[in-house]
Amino acid sequence: MSTSSEIYSLRVNGTDQHVKDAWIGESLLYVLRERLGFMGSKGACEQGECGSCTVLINNDAVCSCLVMAASAIDTDIITVEGLAPSESPNDIQQAFVAEGAVQCGFCTPGLIVAVHHLLETNSSPSEIEVKEALSGNICRCTGYGRIFSAVQLVISQREKSIS
Amino acid sequence: MTIFSPRSLTEALQVLNEHPAARLLAGGTDTMVEINFRHFEPSDIISLRHVQELQVFETLSTGYRLGAAIPYKQFENGSFSHVSGALSEASRTVGSPQIRATGTIGGNLGTCSPAGDTLPVLSALDAQIELSSINGIRMLSIHDFMLGVKRNARVSNEIITAIHIPKINGFQGYAKVGVRNAMVISIASACLIHNMDKSHIALALGAVGPTIIRCRTAEKWLTQNADLSTSTALTTEVIEEFGRLAASEALPITDHRSTAEYRKHAVGVLAQRLLKRAMK
Numbered sequence: 001m002s003t004s005s006e007i008y009s010l011r012v013n014g015t016d017q018h019v020k021d022a023w024i025g026e027s028l029l030y031v032l033r034e035r036l037g038f039m040g041s042k043g044a045c046e047q048g049e050c051g052s053c054t055v056l057i058n059n060d061a062v063c064s065c066l067v068m069a070a071s072a073i074d075t076d077i078i079t080v081e082g083l084a085p086s087e088s089p090n091d092i093q094q095a096f097v098a099e100g101a102v103q104c105g106f107c108t109p110g111l112i113v114a115v116h117h118l119l120e121t122n123s124s125p126s127e128i129e130v131k132e133a134l135s136g137n138i139c140r141c142t143g144y145g146r147i148f149s150a151v152q153l154v155i156s157q158r159e160k161s162i163s
Numbered sequence: 164m165t166i167f168s169p170r171s172l173t174e175a176l177q178v179l180n181e182h183p184a185a186r187l188l189a190g191g192t193d194t195m196v197e198i199n200f201r202h203f204e205p206s207d208i209i210s211l212r213h214v215q216e217l218q219v220f221e222t223l224s225t226g227y228r229l230g231a232a233i234p235y236k237q238f239e240n241g242s243f244s245h246v247s248g249a250l251s252e253a254s255r256t257v258g259s260p261q262i263r264a265t266g267t268i269g270g271n272l273g274t275c276s277p278a279g280d281t282l283p284v285l286s287a288l289d290a291q292i293e294l295s296s297i298n299g300i301r302m303l304s305i306h307d308f309m310l311g312v313k314r315n316a317r318v319s320n321e322i323i324t325a326i327h328i329p330k331i332n333g334f335q336g337y338a339k340v341g342v343r344n345a346m347v348i349s350i351a352s353a354c355l356i357h358n359m360d361k362s363h364i365a366l367a368l369g370a371v372g373p374t375i376i377r378c379r380t381a382e383k384w385l386t387q388n389a390d391l392s393t394s395t396a397l398t399t400e401v402i403e404e405f406g407r408l409a410a411s412e413a414l415p416i417t418d419h420r421s422t423a424e425y426r427k428h429a430v431g432v433l434a435q436r437l438l439k440r441a442m443k
């Protein structure tokens with residue numbers, strides 16, 4: 001049991017990261033961005049409403065703004081940076097670009113993580129399942145149509161590559 | 164400020180006993196909003212994340228024992244969605260998938276907001292709340308646990324360890340009104356349970372009073388005026404009277420989410436809707 005942890009470690013994208021001199025009440029979003037330099041996750045509301053801060057913790061998609069960073073010791077944290085190296089975007093990221101699902105881009109990292117999580121748990125979701133899975137991610141620009149098209153593109157491409 | 168991450172219930176109860184002012188942290192979906200917006204400055208935090216005992220689910224002879232820190236997603240469509248149709252429906256309406264992956268029933272009880280979505284269900288089920296401290300376990304009826312707006316009967320050295328609910332043979336449903344489908348706090352909500360084996364009807368209302376309201380008058384009236392166990396359809400008059408009685412038992416207020424008038428109207432409609440669903 002870790003007590004008075006002024007210093008604690010988080011396992012981010014498979015690597016242990018030491019967090020020093022942090023205030024214990026800091027959110028994981030804040031620690032990822034401001035202390036560890038993972039700028040992929042975005043903060044827009046800091047109250048769980050927008051999903052732009054979505055990361056994976058032990059394979060669950062969660063709002064990092066609602067996770068107390070110091071409580072996330074001994075978990076596996078995956079951020080959008082951990083899904084693909086920045087030089088070679090993965091199929092979801094490419095589909096977002098191809099379908100024009102990125103406008104200002106602020107919601108995009110959270111959506112990429114949410115879509116990744118959805119397709120890991122359900123490789124052929126119905127339209128309504130996609131909508132429900134992304135209902136915690138708000139986009140103010142696209143009107144969502146292009147985002148849903150991007151998800152459909154990934155699904156059909158993955159199906160083709162299997163058959 | 165210190166954070167404790169106990170690895171067992173015994174350890175958690177000991178730490179809490181030594182630091183009774185500490186804030187327990189389960190999913191964090193209520194607590195972190197308070198902290199992010201500086202509405203609350205924690206002194207000490209006890210994280211329940213690594214306390215496995217709080218994740219345990221058990222089937223008992225008369226019902227189920229639900230570990231207090233099991234996240235909503237398990238009741239929504241995960242491993243435990245079979246335990247209660249109403250709990251599963253209520254869980255599905257909470258926030259968003261991200262919120263349901265972490266938020267817990269223990270946290271809903273801890274916060275004890277009148278709009279908490281699982282609370283009308285626990286009330287209609289006459290759930291028993293299991294509270295543990297270093298001195299042992301005490302069981303408290305949900306009706307004695309919820310005291311008022313964000314007030315409950317937990318004492319400072321206790322952890323809500325589990326929720327006990329009965330197995331129900333019969334209809335159970337939850338309905339809620341909010342401004343849209345996803346991510347909304349209830350403006351009004353209702354849970355209807357028909358226990359066929361006991362010929363018993365329970366109706367509980369959320370977000371229309373300082374805490375959850377059980378509609379004892381409407382329940383009694385319906386039991387005397389309708390037989391839900393037969394397939395005979397209820398008359399419109401019966402359904403409407405049930406809705407009217409339910410609405411008359413609500414004690415809503417006007418706030419930033421809605422008006423008292425609308426809330427009263429809405430719970431009446433929800434009660435009728437649930438009753439119609441129960442007839443199908």
Ligand SMILES: Cc1cc2nc3c(=O)[nH]c(=O)nc-3n(C[C@H](O)[C@H](O)[C@H](O)COP(=O)(O)OP(=O)(O)OC[C@H]3O[C@@H](n4cnc5c(N)ncnc54)[C@H](O)[C@@H]3O)c2cc1C
Binds near residue numbers: 317322324
């Ligand atoms: C974006 C968003 C949307 C939401 N939508 C809804 C909604 O639709 N419906 C709804 O009902 N709620 C909603 N909520 C509120 C919240 O998600 C729920 O109240 C949830 O059940 C809280 O659980 P938690 O585990 O995250 O609580 P925490 O924040 O960890 O804890 C909440 C309180 O309960 C106490 N507590 C937690 N576990 C225990 C325990 N085992 N024993 C004793 N005390 C305990 C804590 O000390 C704290 O006081 C929403 C929140 C957000 C941020």
Ligand code: FES
Binds near residue numbers: 043048063
């Ligand atoms: S910043 Fe976390 S949900 Fe909006």
Ligand code: FES
Binds near residue numbers: 104106142
């Ligand atoms: S692209 Fe701007 S918020 Fe989604």
